[in-house]
Amino acid sequence: xxxxxxxxxxxxxxxxxxxxxxxxxxxxxxxxxxxxxxxxxxxxxxxxxxxxxxxxxxxxxxxxxxxxxxxxxxxxxxxxxxxxxxxxxxxxxxxxxxxxxxxxxxxxxxxxxxxxxxxxxxxxxxxxxxxxxxxxxxxxxxxxxxxxxxxxxxxxxxxxxxxxxxxxxxxxxxxxxxxxxxxxxxxxxxxxxxxxxxxxxxxxxxxxxxxxxxxxxxxxxxxxxxxxxxxxxxxxxxxxxxxxxxxxxxxxxxxxxxxxxxxxxxxxxxxxxxxxxxxxxxxxxxxxxxxxxxxxxxxxxxxxxxxxxxxxxxxxxxxxxxxxxxxxxxxxxxxxxxxxxxxxxxxxxxxxxxxxxxxxxxxxxxxxxxxxxxxxxxxxxxxxxxxxxxxxxxxxxxxxxxxxxxxxxxxxxxxxxxxxxxxxxxxxxxxxxxxxxxxxxxxxxxxxxxxxxxxxxxxxxxxxxxxxxxxxxxxxxxxxxxxxxxxxxxxxxxxxxxxxxxxxxxxxxxxxxxxxxxxxxxxxxxxxxxxxxxxxxxxxxxxxxxxxxxxxxxxxxxxxxxxxxxxxxxxxxxxxxxxxxxxxxxxxxxxxxxxxxxxxxxxxxxxxxxxxxxxxxxxxxxxxxxxxxxxxxxxxxxxxxxxxxxxxxxxxxxxxxxxxxxxxxxxxxxxxxxxxxxxxxxxxxxxxxxxxxxxxxxxxxxxxxxxxxxxxxxxxxxxxxxxxxxxxxxxxxxxx
Ligand code: GLC
Numbered sequence: 001x002x003x004x005x006x007x008x009x010x011x012x013x014x015x016x017x018x019x020x021x022x023x024x025x026x027x028x029x030x031x032x033x034x035x036x037x038x039x040x041x042x043x044x045x046x047x048x049x050x051x052x053x054x055x056x057x058x059x060x061x062x063x064x065x066x067x068x069x070x071x072x073x074x075x076x077x078x079x080x081x082x083x084x085x086x087x088x089x090x091x092x093x094x095x096x097x098x099x100x101x102x103x104x105x106x107x108x109x110x111x112x113x114x115x116x117x118x119x120x121x122x123x124x125x126x127x128x129x130x131x132x133x134x135x136x137x138x139x140x141x142x143x144x145x146x147x148x149x150x151x152x153x154x155x156x157x158x159x160x161x162x163x164x165x166x167x168x169x170x171x172x173x174x175x176x177x178x179x180x181x182x183x184x185x186x187x188x189x190x191x192x193x194x195x196x197x198x199x200x201x202x203x204x205x206x207x208x209x210x211x212x213x214x215x216x217x218x219x220x221x222x223x224x225x226x227x228x229x230x231x232x233x234x235x236x237x238x239x240x241x242x243x244x245x246x247x248x249x250x251x252x253x254x255x256x257x258x259x260x261x262x263x264x265x266x267x268x269x270x271x272x273x274x275x276x277x278x279x280x281x282x283x284x285x286x287x288x289x290x291x292x293x294x295x296x297x298x299x300x301x302x303x304x305x306x307x308x309x310x311x312x313x314x315x316x317x318x319x320x321x322x323x324x325x326x327x328x329x330x331x332x333x334x335x336x337x338x339x340x341x342x343x344x345x346x347x348x349x350x351x352x353x354x355x356x357x358x359x360x361x362x363x364x365x366x367x368x369x370x371x372x373x374x375x376x377x378x379x380x381x382x383x384x385x386x387x388x389x390x391x392x393x394x395x396x397x398x399x400x401x402x403x404x405x406x407x408x409x410x411x412x413x414x415x416x417x418x419x420x421x422x423x424x425x426x427x428x429x430x431x432x433x434x435x436x437x438x439x440x441x442x443x444x445x446x447x448x449x450x451x452x453x454x455x456x457x458x459x460x461x462x463x464x465x466x467x468x469x470x471x472x473x474x475x476x477x478x479x480x481x482x483x484x485x486x487x488x489x490x491x492x493x494x495x496x497x498x499x500x501x502x503x504x505x506x507x508x509x510x511x512x513x514x515x516x517x518x519x520x521x522x523x524x525x526x527x528x529x530x531x532x533x534x535x536x537x538x539x540x541x542x543x544x545x546x547x548x549x550x551x552x553x554x555x556x557x558x559x560x561x562x563x564x565x566x567x568x569x570x571x572x573x574x575x576x577x578x579x580x581x582x583x584x585x586x587x588x589x590x591x592x593x594x595x596x597x598x599x600x601x602x603x604x605x606x607x608x609x610x611x612x613x614x615x616x617x618x619x620x621x622x623x624x625x626x627x628x629x630x631x632x633x634x635x636x637x638x639x640x641x642x643x644x645x646x647x648x649x650x651x652x653x654x655x656x657x658x659x660x661x662x663x664x665x666x667x668x669x670x671x672x673x674x675x676x677x678x679x680x681x682x683x684x685x686x687x688x689x690x691x692x693x694x695x696x697x698x699x700x701x702x703x704x705x706x707x708x709x710x711x712x713x714x715x716x717x718x719x720x721x722x723x724x725x726x727x728x729x730x731x732x733x734x735x736x
Contacts, residue, residue, distance in 0.1 A: 039329030056303035059294035099403035110406030119364035119530035121555035126181035133185025142346030151195035165512035169555035170603030176229025183234030197242035218599035220698035237331030258288025271327035358535030366552035375546025387452030388471025393429035394536030399478025421580035437541035476512030479580030551652025604718035619717035645678035663708025
């Protein structure tokens with residue numbers, strides 16, 4: 001197998017584009033080799049003290065005790081001083097994948113909140129992710145930040161993970177392609193994007209010490225492949241290592257993850273920054289860590305004088321320091337931070353940016369059930385809207401990724417408690433009320449609202465209306481996992497009562513991940529709107545009234561029960577006390593999670609292996625029109641097929657091509673996808689170039705595709721597959 005490689009951050013690898021993934025607008029090409037050479041030369045000019053300037057930094061937020069905001073810092077996630085003598089700019093860092101984080105309103109400014117990562121991934125459109133990344137990157141630049149801590153791409157191994165909302169999907173191809181597009185978008189603003197959290201950061205319970213066990217091959221074929229594709233095609237200037245342990249080592253000190261996989265096997269030339277409070281000691285430098293972030297949150301500043309002293313006596317550390325500086329400088333020069341410095345006070349077109357958020361939300365909404373009640377008629381006479389703070393806004397996930405506009409949240413709901421992070425632990429709602437948007441869409445309708453706290457009162461209103469729309473929210477946050485997949489606060493009972501009162505009951509879910517739906521067969525329609533972001537209200541109304549024909553598809557499996565999961569009980573859930581900081585109580589940091597149970601068969605792959613039927617499968621989504629897929633042809637790594645709009649209105653479909661068996665064994669893997677828009681009656685031929693890593697196993701240090709017959713099928717989703725087309729493949733082996 002001839003391996004064409006591209007020096008994209010040094011990541012060599014087959015650059016075959018998976019089927020139909022239209023390359024989003026290209027960010028400026030990065031001349032990496034030139035940046036590396038310049039970085040090496042400048043790093044050599046550094047004096048003793050200068051050598052540990054770029055290797056550590058603070059979290060410039062006054063609520064971290066003892067923090068003084070340095071000159072040139074912007075209140076946000078991170079600040080790394082520059083070296084003016086050498087023309088090296090400071091790094092001003094902000095979170096995250098959904099926009100410029102709000103940090104409690106500290107800067108008295110606001111930003112545009114994209115919908116959640118899941119909502120973005122449900123578009124299955126790299127172009128949508130590119131434009132979202134370009135928008136939030138432009139706001140970061142305008143606010144004076146030159147590093148956006150975006151690119152959250154951890155696969156959903158457990159649907160209860162509190163940060164599922166922030167991430168993208170359960171599949172490495174979908175996740176890798178989409179995160180790459182988002183990173184290209186962010187970096188098109190001449191700033192650095194991260195990709196995070198490297199790697200296998202699959203739960204928030206005990207996040208700083210949960211120790212993941214997984215065979216190298218399984219990791220390479222799943223979580224690591226998502227990062228590899230994301231790095232290859234996104235070229236992020238920095239990789240953020242994760243809090244958790246892998247094979248007993250902290251990820252931020254893991255020689256296997258950072259040196260062997262990322263820097264040697266993939267040839268990555270950028271720098272590894274730690275997560276905040278994720279550095280175990282100075283030895284992490286030898287493990288491959290290049291920069292200690294948010295150093296106040298660690299037990300000590302390891303990468304300053306301690307590192308300098310080590311370098312003075314140990315050549316391994318001295319060599320590392322040079323490489324650390326060279327890597328940070330490579331990212332700075334590749335992004336052009338020195339040539340095109342950022343400074344606060346830039347202009348932001350919030351109206352235009354809101355349109356990007358709204359379009360993303362519209363394209364990510366997934367229609368899960370429709371007995372014909374949708375789309376609603378704009379001539380509807382009476383509509384009862386119930387619950388979900390729909391009169392105020394749409395729910396947002398909490399933690400470092402939280403974004404709000406300058407007016408702040410439309411509503412908040414504190415969880416109380418006395419932990420240091422209690423102030424952060426509150427539900428909040430973006431200022432975009434679905435109720436107002438529904439009223440605007442159906443001006444002649446009598447629209448009532450009840451918040452749903454009193455079921456009988458809400459039922460009364462539902463009885464009086466033609467249609468009842470129940471908004472159900474499932475808030476999630478960084479630092480905590482969900483105890484199960486039920487809707488909280490008695491919402492399941494509310495929905496069941498409303499459905500019993502009105503046969504035209506529609507449920508709009510605003511969830512941070514998969515949820516159970518015990519009332520599913522009692523309601524007429526279900527729409528998954530996720531965390532719909534700054535313009536969630538109008539986006540939801542647009543789908544409800546048919547101005548938008550929903551084209552979203554699930555990027556994650558909705559299980560029918562927790563018993564279907566590789567780990568029905570979340571590891572640590574029965575003894576780790578939920579706490580946002582993630583720190584262990586003394587002597588209680590031995591938490592283990594065995595990912596070898598499923599290995600690389602994450603999500604739909606696991607369901608296929610176990611022959612399980614999901615509540616709603618990966619790739620599922622309905623439309624107000626209908627589509628057919630036909631004429632699948634596969635020859636080697638190239639495939640093509642045709643999608644036809646067989647209905648009466650324009651709509652989007654997502655072509656999904658799956659490997660379904662290989663050399664005589666069942667094996668399901670997504671090998672290509674493409675979202676297309678078709679007028680009624682129109683058809684389009686789409687082509688696929690399959691990335692061979694998706695057909696291979698990782699064995700003995702390389703990829704192995706066994707000889708034999710490979711079966712491929714088109715899918716409406718991971719469970720609804722068409723005829724199998726068989727292709728003979730010869731054995732192929734190659735290195736990364
Ligand atoms: C957080 C998150 C990380 C974020 C960082 C800075 O704990 O894990 O995603 O970028 O700290 O806020």
